[in-house]
Every structure is written in structure tokens, then in C-alpha cells.
Amino acid sequence: MSPYELLEVSPKARDAVIRAAYRCLVQQCHPDRNQGDAAAGARLCLINQAYALLADPLRRARYDQQAGIAGVERRGSRRTLAPLGKPSGSGTAQMRPFVFRKLV
Numbered sequence: 001m002s003p004y005e006l007l008e009v010s011p012k013a014r015d016a017v018i019r020a021a022y023r024c025l026v027q028q029c030h031p032d033r034n035q036g037d038a039a040a041g042a043r044l045c046l047i048n049q050a051y052a053l054l055a056d057p058l059r060r061a062r063y064d065q066q067a068g069i070a071g072v073e074r075r076g077s078r079r080t081l082a083p084l085g086k087p088s089g090s091g092t093a094q095m096r097p098f099v100f101r102k103l104v
Contacts, residue, residue, distance in 0.1 A: 002067065003050035011069045015055070022051040 004011050007021045025047050027033070034040035054060050063069075 001046075003053050003063070006046055006050040007054065011064065018051070018054050022047065022055075 004013075007018060007025065009018055009021045013021075026044065029040045029044040029047060031037075031041045031044065052059075053063055
């Protein structure tokens with residue numbers, strides 16, 4: 001089973017999504033919540049190993065390359081271009097930082 005399947009996330013998932021999924025699964029599978037269930041402890045160990053692999057950018061890139069997932073563009077991994085309708089002074093697209101919109 002791949003680390004992505006263990007953490008129940010997509011290979012396109014950003015680091016923040018992986019971290020949130022890890023925290024949620026740790027709370028569900030923690031031995032203190034599942035007393036007497038040895039399978040929960042074993043699953044927690046696998047979840048910890050999967051998160052250790054995916055939380056490290058170099059190890060994650062190496063795993064993705066070996067698994068044939070290389071080249072997957074993750075949302076928020078690059079800066080976005082300025083809107084097409086607004087002309088820039090030099091005729092080339094200007095880069096602007098990625099910003100989250102406020103939820104109403």
C-alpha cells in the first residue's frame with residue numbers, strides 16, 4: 001500500500017493537506033482511543049512511516065520518481081501569472097504571489 005493510500009490523499013496533494021490528513025488519522029487510530037485493539041497501533045505505525053516519507057520534500061520526490069508519479073504538479077506549488085486582461089508595462093506576464101481568498 002502506498003503512503004498516499006495510507007494517508008488517504010492524492011499524489012497531487014500539497015504539504016498542508018498531507019499534514020491535516022495525518023493529524024486526523026493519528027487521532028482516529030491512536031492506541032489511547034482504541035484500547036485493546038492491536039491493529040490500531042500497527043496502523044498508526046504505518047501512518048507515521050508514510051507521513052515521515054511524504055513530509056520530507058527530498059524523500060517524497062525520490063519516492064514519486066520511483067513510483068512513476070514524477071512530474072505531478074501540486075496545487076499551490078508555483079506562482080500564478082497576472083490576469084490576462086490586464087496589460088503589463090513590458091508586454092510580458094508579471095508574476096504575483098499566490099494568495100488565499102477570504103471565505104465569506
